Amino acid sequence: MNTPQVGPQVAAQPSTSAAIETRELRKLYRGRPVVDGLSLHVPRGEVFGFLGPNGAGKSTTVKMLLGLVLPSGGELRVLGGHPADPRVRARLGFLPEQFRFQTWMTGEEFLRFHGRLAGLKADELRARIPQVLETVGLGGRGSEPLGGYSKGMLQRCGLAGAILARPELVFLDEPTSALDPIGRVEVREIIEGLRAEGVAVFLNSHLLSEVEQVCDRVAFVKAGRVLLQGSMRELMGGVVPVVLRVDTLPPGLLDTLARLGEVRHTDLQTPGRAEVELWLAQEDGLPAVADAVHQSGARLYALTPRRPDLETLFLDLIETPEAPRA
Numbered sequence: 001m002n003t004p005q006v007g008p009q010v011a012a013q014p015s016t017s018a019a020i021e022t023r024e025l026r027k028l029y030r031g032r033p034v035v036d037g038l039s040l041h042v043p044r045g046e047v048f049g050f051l052g053p054n055g056a057g058k059s060t061t062v063k064m065l066l067g068l069v070l071p072s073g074g075e076l077r078v079l080g081g082h083p084a085d086p087r088v089r090a091r092l093g094f095l096p097e098q099f100r101f102q103t104w105m106t107g108e109e110f111l112r113f114h115g116r117l118a119g120l121k122a123d124e125l126r127a128r129i130p131q132v133l134e135t136v137g138l139g140g141r142g143s144e145p146l147g148g149y150s151k152g153m154l155q156r157c158g159l160a161g162a163i164l165a166r167p168e169l170v171f172l173d174e175p176t177s178a179l180d181p182i183g184r185v186e187v188r189e190i191i192e193g194l195r196a197e198g199v200a201v202f203l204n205s206h207l208l209s210e211v212e213q214v215c216d217r218v219a220f221v222k223a224g225r226v227l228l229q230g231s232m233r234e235l236m237g238g239v240v241p242v243v244l245r246v247d248t249l250p251p252g253l254l255d256t257l258a259r260l261g262e263v264r265h266t267d268l269q270t271p272g273r274a275e276v277e278l279w280l281a282q283e284d285g286l287p288a289v290a291d292a293v294h295q296s297g298a299r300l301y302a303l304t305p306r307r308p309d310l311e312t313l314f315l316d317l318i319e320t321p322e323a324p325r326a
């Protein structure tokens, strides 16, 4: 796949408004709240991860943001307007999790159909379709019927459809569920390419490692409420987890490390090798850790800052019965 050129050529309403803004958004099904006072803020050009357990209300939220489901209460603005407005809708892209394809169409026909619905002209589509097929790794396969595509190819084709009309905001619902590891990396690159073009991406994914790598900020939802939202660094309370690997732990080294940060885990299972996970208050603490190891006489083999671990945070939050509300 190539880095996409998908940014808005001419923004319909160039604006400083947020990509998504909701306040106390609610949806009741048969009197039961499934989205229950959801307040979100997603700036333009940001990749936003929307996380939560099954049934948390993620898809319902996305449907409301797309104007496909009517909210029961609260406010929402998408690209500064309402998603029911065709001028706003034309600037949105969407890859649903359960895509139903017209299997008798070829990939190109499918994209032409969606492009025409999005208001693109025939000559624009002639240039644009091969471009997006190339971007999603389907270059040269567009003339084949969708009925003969693999699951991964169909998901790539759906992604091509989502970015075809150069949207300013793209909703991707589990965009890599059918993809192999190479495909996942490629989709990550596409998302990064979208961000570089100033396109906002709203990403629903259960693959937390994927979200961790690509998202600027995330929100955790449970039972239709946001438990927490912020940048990865903010969510971790600003700490920098580091892993250090040494040949041995001389007496006193662990105490010194505990004065520099919080020792979270030690692994002394392997002879001739010790690993310590240390949470530092800031990155500036790293040289002092290296000095402490050196002064203790141990040999330092690795000192690796780690990105915050979303999975640990997710499980902590989701499993806490009365988790705090953002």
Ligand SMILES: Nc1ncnc2c1ncn2[C@@H]1O[C@H](COP(=O)(O)OP(=O)(O)OP(=O)(O)O)[C@@H](O)[C@H]1O
Residues within 6 Å of the ligand: 029, 030, 034, 052, 053, 054, 055, 056, 057, 058, 059, 060, 061
């Ligand atoms: N059309 C509907 N009618 C009645 N209940 C619905 C409807 N759509 C969703 N729900 C209910 O709303 C709740 C939230 O569903 P939703 O699909 O939004 O969750 P989700 O977070 O996307 O879940 P998953 O991760 O499993 O896809 C669920 O309990 C679901 O049964």
